[in-house]
Amino acid sequence: MSIAWESNLLSSGVSKDLAKLIPEIIDTCKQEGLDPFDLVIEEFNADEIAEIAAYGGFPVRYPHFSFGQQYEQLHHQYHTGQGKIYEMVVNNDPTYMYLQRNNPLVDNLTVVAHALAHSDFFKNNIMFKHTNRNMMNIFANHGQKIRKYIDLYGYNTVMNFVDACLSIDDLIDPASGWKVTEFDKPSKVEFDDLPEVERLEKIQTNDYMDQFVNTSDHKMKQRRIRREEKKHTRKTFPKSPQRDVLMHVLKYIPMEQWKQNVLSMIRDEAMYYYPQIVTKVMNEGWASYWDSYIMATKGYAGDEGIFSYAKHHAGVLGGKNNMGNPYKLGVSLFNDIKERWDKGRHGREWEHCEMMDKKRKWNNNQNRGREKIFEVREFYHDYTFINEFFTQDFCEKYEFFEYGLDREKNEYVITSRDHENIKRKLLKRHENGGRPIINLENLKYKGGNEILLRHQFDGLPLDSKYVENTLKMFYKIVHRPVNIKTIAVDVTQTTKYWNKPGTTGSFFGMNHNSTTTNETDRTPVIYKFDGSRFTRVKDERSIREAHRSGEDI
């Protein structure tokens, strides 16, 4: 490790004070149990770091205006004092981290501790197990290739295609890292020549019984079933809904070679970023936990520095009531877990304890907190993290609430503090990184020329405006009509007023009560873009099916 950073410290001019302290901090972190990759540290000025941040931490990427937009934003924020970048850490082996030269020494020390924890998280969290650790080079190669295509086919052609790819780059199967082999097998056979109808299923018996058991009636019946099945299999491909839409598009939709390459590059980058999206809360929480632990207990800040550190900390985490901030939610949960496992406040006995007094003083000196948080950082991601550790006590301690829109006043107001509901909403926000889950239902829809996607409806509908534009982008890639099945939700709100008992106040006065009820109307629909028109039709079949099974949609 030391060589990796020492040589780089020299070349990039990390300030001497910082350079002296970095090895110490690294040693301390390792003694505490962190297990990071090697580290390359570089210092830049504000504009340079805004550039690197705009490129997601990678010095070389493909050209795209969105990076320019990002840069504009960061640059503007910094120069108008709305925000500054403390650090940039890249999941790579060695881990690259960038510091801002103008930040105070204590800030940068904190950032080193913070980044070490990130690096540890990248290395050990299970979600990152299959990410490529050599992404610096791969991103640079992608940039090189796309630049080459720009030279060959023209800027606008290539960029329009890249835009389209980026638009659907979340239609990937995050688990495909674990089942790589499945895709390596030549599954093309499935598509090109569908498997022959197997020989009629005969009931195994001896010769004598055969004519009685396998009667001609039976054979006819078997034949009919087979025929039906065959019809069906020809109609849908893949056989079962597939999560990895992009991979199937790549494999089965004919397109030019360079387009295929671009699409697969974008897919690779999306696969690389996915774990970071679904572990944002944990990752930031873990890093914040460690930087505060190291800075507060190991005395690096010094007497005057501790104030600067506190300011930095407050700047990053915000106030108490700032749970929308992933840093804050994550670090609070980690602290809570640490405390609960230190004091043994978990398990059956604790949960069934009804005496508040006993609960308040509960401490059986288990001291397993450290062990537990390391376990958590290894095996959880945001969804499971919140699902397991967002307890009633935690919810109350940090004063969580849920809010809704009061249409009359056009204000968001607090609606309840119910733990279950809050947790459900939080989980929904973090499921699949807050993105809808969309599967590939059928590549041979409507006679084999259309594509059918299906949105896994979980209470939240798709935004139809975005659906329209995304389907248009999808069409640019596949050049055939694309459909998506989903459920549209219309909410109508009605408000009832009545006078408070015992008063005769007017309607406009203060003497009335009101209740607001949401009426939701759910309709299964299919959105379709056929190259020229975007349509929305009722999904009659799903409605019929739902009726038949007696389900509420």
Add this chain to the structure above:
Amino acid sequence: MSGRRIRDDHKRYHDIIRDKVKHKLKDHIKSGKKITRRGKDYVVVDIPVIDLPKFKHGDPYHEGVGSGEGKKGDKVKDGPPLEGSEPGSPGDDTGEHTMGVGVPLDSYVDILGEELRLPKLKPKSNSKIIRPKIKYDKIAKVGNPSLVHKKRTLKNVIKRAIASETYTPDNISDLYPVPEDFEYRSWSEKDYPDVNAVIFFMQDISASMGPDKRELVRELCWYLECWIKRFYKQTDIKYMVHDVEAFEVDSEKFYSYTSGGGTKISSVFELCNNVIDSSYPADEWNIYCFYLSDGENWGDDNEVCINYIKQMQQSCNVIGVTEVKGMSDWAEFVIDVDEAIDTDVLDSDIVVTGSVNDHRDILSTLKGFLNVSIS
């Protein structure tokens, strides 16, 4: 870090948003909204973030989770903008997020001028200041090596070779220049008439000028300054404030000073007159004077002022007199000036009045002030 890569992407982004920015600025100007401006040479406009379309959850229920104190029914934040309240077509502005984008002041001023049909300011024709300008348009036999005129030098080498009959097309790489062959670029000086401008901002800082009026003053001054600066190479700006006495101040104090005293407008015109006489001779400078106050004055002082203005109009391009949120009972200054213009005591081609009551009036006043100067 070279910074080169981001420059390409950044430029590309600005190409994409250019029309949007222009559109937005025009909207701003039409509706008379204030531009949140920052920086010395750029203004900031908010434009929607361009995000690539993705499958996204809609939000039909309008609910969410937060944390903090409060009881049921307490306000968390403002609701979404009501439908129909935002003008303009939804078009491809898919996101409701906006971000600030810096626009160079020059292009902003151009759009402003285009939109308001502001006149191009004409410098006075009788300008006497002559300033030499350097132009590289000569050839010299001596000079700095960095100024070598390579083409001519090479020609000389070939000419010499041909003259000495050592030249063949094959041995061209053997040719080399001797000191006599070298020729250098050189310059000549030419005299051009120079155009300079000076702007006088004069303001009443007596107690009746409250913070809201000061805000309007600042706004108007900014626009005037932007537009006038656009046409002159060098623009001096002088700030003067007055209550019963007048002072010359710097810009910071101009916008922040207040005084509890009374009002005597003639004091500042007297000061301005003196400054013009002493340091800005009319045949060398284009002079723009703007007076801003709420129009309250000591009754018989108005006469004195009009006399001074009469004196000043000999030398000035424009004299603008503005009433900021004037109260009709007391504010007679502008009325008196108007009367003087009507009765041809003052020259209506140079002296102009305006009144500003809120932000929407600023641009029309600006237009009024500047339109005079074309005739």
